[in-house]
Amino acid sequence: MIGEKDNVLIVGLGLIGGSYAKGLRPSGCNLMAITRSQSTIDYALAHDMIDEGTIEEDSAMIGKADLIIFGLYPHTMIEWVRRNQQYMKPGALLTDVSGVKSGVIDVIQSFLRKDVEFIGSHPMAGREVYGVQNSDAAIFHGANFIVTPTEQNTPEAIAAARSLAQQLGFGRITELSLEDHDKMIGFVSQLTHAVAVSLMNTNDDTTHLKDYTGDSFRDLTRIAKINETMWAELFFLNKKNLVGEIDDFIAALEELKDTIVREDTQAIKKLFIQSTQRRKQFDK
């Protein structure tokens, strides 16, 4: 449980990093931030989100942190840790928010100092908008939080990651291996984004079509508004799983298409009944 005695450093004060700051504010901990732009620091200070912040990789600030939360893109985070681990306080705990774990957590753990520990975390929350100005601790409330321990991690670090998620108001908190996490995310998150993007890219007459769309089309394409830099990185990092899910999805859609081409009433009803039964599980 983060409290007044703790020094917490958030690196990368964007939508998620900023939401962590707002969520931890009530704990009374000393909140520090290192991020790319001064305007972000100014905004966070002006809105009392943090106690101190800088755009420098400030060795003193890094050395003071008991907990460092990375709100950076995976590759940026890996290089940041490589450059700055020398300044970290012995016993410091590090965690992240990135959406892909293999090729990220294992890489950092492979070169990380043995007297600090990195525990992978994935807060499954977000918005279609970005930046500290849109940060909001409420996006975490009731959301899923996944801790991704490896054999490098201690029970204490796993417990600390779970406790942080609880403190931020997450709902279901679970643990998955790096591999299981990435396989799951390839389906429930990445495939759905790939589908939404492709749905918007299917038809170029959208200016005309928007006059006719109902809620269904809007719901299916909401996430087609996508941060191209972050998602390109996440898709490539999880290439094997995602490509496999896309192939499986196309096979399922081809099967449905085939029942339409053949006008096979029994076969198409079977597919509709299956999708209905499966989807109902998600309403429970």
Next chain:
Amino acid sequence: MIGEKDNVLIVGLGLIGGSYAKGLRPSGCNLMAITRSQSTIDYALAHDMIDEGTIEEDSAMIGKADLIIFGLYPHTMIEWVRRNQQYMKPGALLTDVSGVKSGVIDVIQSFLRKDVEFIGSHPMAGREVYGVQNSDAAIFHGANFIVTPTEQNTPEAIAAARSLAQQLGFGRITELSLEDHDKMIGFVSQLTHAVAVSLMNTNDDTTHLKDYTGDSFRDLTRIAKINETMWAELFFLNKKNLVGEIDDFIAALEELKDTIVREDTQAIKKLFIQSTQRRKQFDK
């Protein structure tokens, strides 16, 4: 504008037919209903949704109607009109709510008595639940309504269909030919349902996965809960358009997959930026 002097008959008192009844109740018109099950009639009478109702194809009731609204599936409606047009009042106006128009409106108009008129309507509203018990006039408020006139229709009938939509609180009311309607619906409605169904049918481990899904997956699969009888009929009626849209969508998804396989950052960002720009038009 429907008023106290009008006799309105709703044939098929389900979710949509029932919502028409509730939406027309304030007009003070005489509301009659013919539907399949007595329990539906009992419910509608008990909740003061209609003035009279029967499960018979009551020639007197049919002959009294100035306006007949069909809440039936397309093929059922076509046969109902064929059987019962003999009882209709000269000058009666007929309209429907079906989601596909070619092969439905043109077929009915081809055999319909010349002293009554059928004007095609598509209220673009619905819910994932069915039956008169779930009917709700509010589902129409602000929704899209499409009138599909043919050369068989008079300006008066087109105006009457638009006025009915206005009275029910629909938002944007437009006119499309049968062909343009079905092409549009093949993309914005049918393709999205085919995608949602196939997404649920892609992975059979949903019991496990539901612990990890965020809003995105739930939004994309909400409409995978689907009425298999109605949608099988609608998909087959619009087979040519829908199969074409599925092929175009798969091509777009394959293009995205190819940028992932090649790890082509510039190409995938181009696709993300395009989908983002197109989707933003829908927020206006």
